[in-house]
Amino acid sequence: MTAPDGDRSARYTRDELIAELGLSPEYAEKVWNAFGFARRSTPDKIFTDDDLTALRLFADSESTMPQDAQVATARAIGQTMARLADWQADQLRELDRNPDVPWTIGQMSAALGQIQQLIWRRHLALALEHGVEHDSDERLDLVVGFADIVGYTSLSRRIALDELEALLESFEEDTFDIVTANGGHVVKTLGDAVMFTCHDPAAAAAIAVALHALSESERIPPLRVGLARGRVLSRLGDVFGEPVNIAARLAGSARPGTTLVDEAMSDGVTDERYYLKSVPTLSVRGYKRLKARALELNRHFDDGQIGGPVDGEPSIDVGPQ
Template sequence: MSEDPQSSAEDDRRPTQDANAPRYTRDELIARLEIDPKFAEKAWNAFGFARRSTDDKVASENDLAALRMFAASSESMPESTKIAMARAIGQTMSHLADWEADQLRDITADPEFPWTVEQMCAALGQVQQLIWRRHIAIALERHREHAAEEEVDLVVGFADIVGYTSLSRRIDLHDLEELLGSFEDETFGVVVDHGGRVIKTLGDAVMFTFEDAHAAAEAAIRIHELSDGDRLPPLRVGLARGPVLQRFGDVFGEPVNIASRLTSSARPGSTLVDDSIAEQIGADDRFYLKSIPTLRVRGYKYLKARVLEPHKRGPLAE
């Protein structure tokens, strides 16, 4: 006997005891959404899941309602963009979940720990919602400011650990994990404290952006201070400015390539900046810019750069 469409629609709207309780399998969810099964397979895979059916109940009534809204609002979006968005969400969530699972395993192994894994997962979900709401509000405000611009003019920077490859061979995995964690956490703190935004971490490197060249320059100097004492090995930083494309939380364009080349060319404990940044901060008495010979790097035969240092008599030298 065929299902009555009107009755089915009423069932979807009818409240259940728990709208967050998993109720639908993957295939039932696809059927309810009435989307192309081939596209659903590609999207499911882009989210990071195997392209096979499962009897597991994976989606709730609330999940179904949210996905319906998303599917309806993205009808005019090219399929390639939808899949790219799914991949970005999937990769981000997968990395976060792996890290959280490791931490939960260690925390809940303590017999005196008062909460279960399920309780901790529920709490983590709530915290993630809180943090996401704040970040989406900030991102929407940033997008409103640049709504009419196809390209955004930004400072792109990289900071990386000098000699990471050889260092990773000399220390054990526990020490390596602590080193990378300290590098990422402390670099992230410096960038955010100076008004920048961390784009991503790349193992031994952190990529970030700034709207203000002066703030980016001061952040670069403060990043090197993280190597004072025994906390971190020497670091190197590269900064370049220009128009970039912002896409799915990442940035693309020539400034990204130049900043990466400058970072690779910088000596331990130093920062290289391109001509655009040097021109903007040249009159700032906090900074000293030292000339160096033109660089010959992959993709750029004549790349001009300056070494950025705190001015010996400026406020950053105190």
């Protein structure tokens, strides 16, 4: 097996590129490490004139983007690309071992690079065209959701690695389809968990219900979902803030097959397809008295009996699993 073909138009080593850009060696090393290449220097010529032009635009932006922001941007790009490259390398090695595949690794990697450019350009165009306007400090009013697989740790010890891989792949694919189909955005997947955001509380409720429906088959174990609404900081493709913390705590406190929501989220759910059950006040890390409610489909909706639980219906029990 051979490595992907090198770029014959490469003209610069890393040190030559740094000199052309006029960067200090210390700052260049910091950016290089942020891209994910710590202690991986090479004397080979690996940079082209196009690379130089693009990196010069990045390096010359200090007047509008401080160096710490440049390093943070480099880190976000590096982490994303490293994860993608690791997965692609596994796929390419598997294809290379298949005698029925007629292409070399170099040909396949070149095709992947072209496809990535195509898909990235399209996603960027859509984001610029349909992105929601927000304040200059990138603070947004969103619903943040967490969904995780109940009993994943013990399950991962009992099943074979190929079964575990199939489970995680199915979970990631299905949750991505559900979130995006309902107007949400998958922020990240964490193996047995997914974090997503949504602008509309009703759409977030629909996502939660649909996620639980995945467990009706034997492919996906029961899930727990937490939803919290509020102002978050959007930074480098991730979101931060109290709603993120609360959503995670709610998911961790939910019983299998249930969704817990905070007060702000419950106030935003006015759709008659759902009702909200009272639950005991939660005591979780960082929140000694966290008020929450359990969101469920309104089982009387189809019968024309719109409303919440019938009189006298008990609250559900909640607690960590």
